[in-house]
Amino acid sequence: MGMELGLRTAVAATVLCLATGGVQAAGNAEHPLTEHWSFNGIFGHYDRAEAQRGLQVFLEICAQCHGAKYLRYGDLADLGYDEDQIDAIAAQFEVEDGPDDEGEMFMRAARPTDTFPEPYANEKAAAAMNNGKAPPDLSLMVKARHDGANYIYALMTGYDEPPEELELSDGLTYNPYFPSHQIAMPQPLWGEDVEYADGTETSIEQEARDVVTFLAWASEPGMERRKNMGLKVMLFVLIMTGLFYATKRKVWKDVH
Amino acid sequence: MSDSSMFVRVGKWIDYRMPIFTMMNHAVVIYRTPRNLNYWWNFGSLAGLVLVIQLATGIVLAMHYTPHVEMAFDSTEHIMRDVNYGWLLRYVHANGAAAFFAVVYIHIFRGLYYGSYREPRELLWWLGIFILLAMMATAFMGYVLPWGQMSFWAATVITNLFSAIPLVGTDIVEWMWGGFAVGNPTLQRFYSLHYLLPFVIVALVVLHLWALHRFGSNNPIGIETKGDKDTLPFHPYYTVKDLYGVGVFFIAFFAFVFFAPNYMGHPDNYIPADPLVTPSHIVPEWYFLPFYAILRSATFDVWFLSAKLIGVILMFASILILLALPWLDRSPVRSARFRPVYKYMFWILVTDSIILGIVGGKVPSDPVFSGTDGFQYVHLGQIATLYYFVHFVVFVPLLSRFEQTRPVPTSLSEPVLKSGAGGTA
Numbered sequence: 001m002g003m004e005l006g007l008r009t010a011v012a013a014t015v016l017c018l019a020t021g022g023v024q025a026a027g028n029a030e031h032p033l034t035e036h037w038s039f040n041g042i043f044g045h046y047d048r049a050e051a052q053r054g055l056q057v058f059l060e061i062c063a064q065c066h067g068a069k070y071l072r073y074g075d076l077a078d079l080g081y082d083e084d085q086i087d088a089i090a091a092q093f094e095v096e097d098g099p100d101d102e103g104e105m106f107m108r109a110a111r112p113t114d115t116f117p118e119p120y121a122n123e124k125a126a127a128a129m130n131n132g133k134a135p136p137d138l139s140l141m142v143k144a145r146h147d148g149a150n151y152i153y154a155l156m157t158g159y160d161e162p163p164e165e166l167e168l169s170d171g172l173t174y175n176p177y178f179p180s181h182q183i184a185m186p187q188p189l190w191g192e193d194v195e196y197a198d199g200t201e202t203s204i205e206q207e208a209r210d211v212v213t214f215l216a217w218a219s220e221p222g223m224e225r226r227k228n229m230g231l232k233v234m235l236f237v238l239i240m241t242g243l244f245y246a247t248k249r250k251v252w253k254d255v256h
Numbered sequence: 257m258s259d260s261s262m263f264v265r266v267g268k269w270i271d272y273r274m275p276i277f278t279m280m281n282h283a284v285v286i287y288r289t290p291r292n293l294n295y296w297w298n299f300g301s302l303a304g305l306v307l308v309i310q311l312a313t314g315i316v317l318a319m320h321y322t323p324h325v326e327m328a329f330d331s332t333e334h335i336m337r338d339v340n341y342g343w344l345l346r347y348v349h350a351n352g353a354a355a356f357f358a359v360v361y362i363h364i365f366r367g368l369y370y371g372s373y374r375e376p377r378e379l380l381w382w383l384g385i386f387i388l389l390a391m392m393a394t395a396f397m398g399y400v401l402p403w404g405q406m407s408f409w410a411a412t413v414i415t416n417l418f419s420a421i422p423l424v425g426t427d428i429v430e431w432m433w434g435g436f437a438v439g440n441p442t443l444q445r446f447y448s449l450h451y452l453l454p455f456v457i458v459a460l461v462v463l464h465l466w467a468l469h470r471f472g473s474n475n476p477i478g479i480e481t482k483g484d485k486d487t488l489p490f491h492p493y494y495t496v497k498d499l500y501g502v503g504v505f506f507i508a509f510f511a512f513v514f515f516a517p518n519y520m521g522h523p524d525n526y527i528p529a530d531p532l533v534t535p536s537h538i539v540p541e542w543y544f545l546p547f548y549a550i551l552r553s554a555t556f557d558v559w560f561l562s563a564k565l566i567g568v569i570l571m572f573a574s575i576l577i578l579l580a581l582p583w584l585d586r587s588p589v590r591s592a593r594f595r596p597v598y599k600y601m602f603w604i605l606v607t608d609s610i611i612l613g614i615v616g617g618k619v620p621s622d623p624v625f626s627g628t629d630g631f632q633y634v635h636l637g638q639i640a641t642l643y644y645f646v647h648f649v650v651f652v653p654l655l656s657r658f659e660q661t662r663p664v665p666t667s668l669s670e671p672v673l674k675s676g677a678g679g680t681a
Binding site: 070143179227230231247 | 493
């Protein structure tokens with residue numbers, strides 16, 4: 001009977017075992033605050049207004065140093081931009097194309113099928129201009145950090161005066177949410193550095209929130225489709241399982 | 257009507273020359289199965305289902321993936337973003353690997369509890385262990401393919417284990433790498449083998465089923481069936497029961513796939529592999545954590561054996577010891593249901609394995625109880641590792657001699673017909 005009674009124990013054990021899969025190196029970084037995000041939960045979606053403002057923050061500030069190479073301008077249709085708007089956004093950027101019929105490379109305005117611009121020619125150039133550390137590509141950043149959305153929000157809003165006993169290395173800035181507390185990226189968001197197209201008042205928190213929503217979308221543009229399909233699949237599987245159970249009961253009725 | 261009779265006639269024509277339909281009828285329709293199997297017996301068919309899911313999704317993923325160090329990570333993102341339903345294929349495949357291990361571990365522990373490894377099912381048990389070993393190799397190499405940070409460093413750490421082999425270790429590791437470090441040749445051969453090994457698993461599963469059907473399933477009572485009164489035809493009884501199990505499994509599985517697809521993954525694997533940056537904490541997927549803990553619990557040299565080599569030997573021994581189990585356990589009774597002491601030893605072993613899993617995910621030098629430095633996770637891992645082997649090498653043989661077992665029913669239909677005891681199915 002132990003095995004039968006053990007079912008609940010086993011399930012609990014399995015959950016425990018699975019939980020260890022998410023084990024993280026916490027380092028000595030402060031644990032990020034837990035914000036509420038529109039994309040959390042089984043009904044989660046990307047808040048379009050936040051994501052559009054986030055795109056503006058990304059293009060005007062982050063993109064100075066960071067790429068997002070897995071994004072194409074055309075993907076922005078997801079965020080509610082129409083074709084003309086996407087053409088206009090793409091056209092602000094120049095990309096190298098070619099070779100042409102004379103064998104020459106040439107610059108042209110970006111099109112919706114182009115990926116977001118790379119700010120530096122190569123990683124060495126990027127590192128040389130940024131305290132020796134190349135700014136990482138941001139397309140996957142929200143998925144590439146533990147509790148990524150909260151972490152990035154905390155990092156953006158967490159720049160502070162360093163404590164007295166801390167001796168900062170050359171060119172680094174204090175941020176208690178960064179694993180070593182010393183980050184090569186100087187404070188990027190200041191609260192009055194963008195003028196939102198939709199008139200929203202700017203603050204460091206507002207900009208951080210918006211850019212995180214944008215980056216969450218960038219890391220997985222298909223999330224809304226996934227969760228939508230998931231709800232239908234779960235409903236289907238629940239009904240199917242109920243029917244199987246009823247059939248099982250009926251078939252086995254005479255055996256017990 | 258003429259269509260259906262035509263259909264039947266063609267079927268008979270084929271069956272006369274190659275009795276494939278007769279064989280299938282014997283294997284999954286009229287196949288006699290113990291009538292008292294409980295739900296723990298569902299996990300074999302679930303493992304078969306997950307294997308098929310892994311093959312189907314894997315074959316399509318292979319059409320879009322590029323096994324090259326410069327392109328593997330990008331092609332994985334290409335699958336996630338550009339391939340129609342590529343995200344679904346990849347998340348099913350990644351979570352399917354975890355589900356495969358979850359299901360197979362339960363399947364193995366069920367065998368341990370009810371003595372399914374005992375004579376005359378030793379070969380069946382052996383084939384199961386070979387399947388587990390092939391699964392582990394497949395899963396490890398599959399995890400390397402996206403070429404993220406954890407992929408690269410897992411490949412580095414695990415292949416480096418073989419350098420512990422005396423004299424030829426370094427040569428073996430370089431031979432495995434195809435160079436002087438984990439690189440493009442390593443990735444390409446892992447991809448090739450990751451595609452090959454699942455078909456080896458299929459072959460082993462066929463043999464596993466062949467051996468199974470020789471004597472049929474063991475059952476919760478642990479005695480052999482005696483005639484039709486003790487058994488039921490597989491169809492419809494166990495086909496419908498297995499389908500119900502599939503439904504319950506899908507509820508859990510799809511909850512992960514659609515709502516927490518990266519829960520079991522590690523965020524570092526969304527960072528492209530970088531040989532120059534070592535992650536602060538290299539951990540395998542959860543299903544390898546107990547073995548990782550055993551590996552790391554060897555911290556001292558013994559004679560000419562380095563700590564590293566001892567760890568590697570212990571890690572492999574923790575699985576290979578299962579091969580000896582049919583001969584270590586000589587109890588007159590198979591099922592733990594009638595073994596009052598073994599029953600508790602079983603659950604202690606389960607707990608021990610979970611503790612090993614927790615230890616495997618921790619930094620070895622971290623204290624178990626925060627605030628006290630003395631007792632670290634590596635120590636807990638050493639105790640749990642020791643207990644694991646003592647269970648099999650000492651407790652199981654001793655129990656089979658000295659345990660006072662309870663009286664075992666003389667036939668399956670006896671407890672089934674009486675109320676209670678066998679009625680959990």
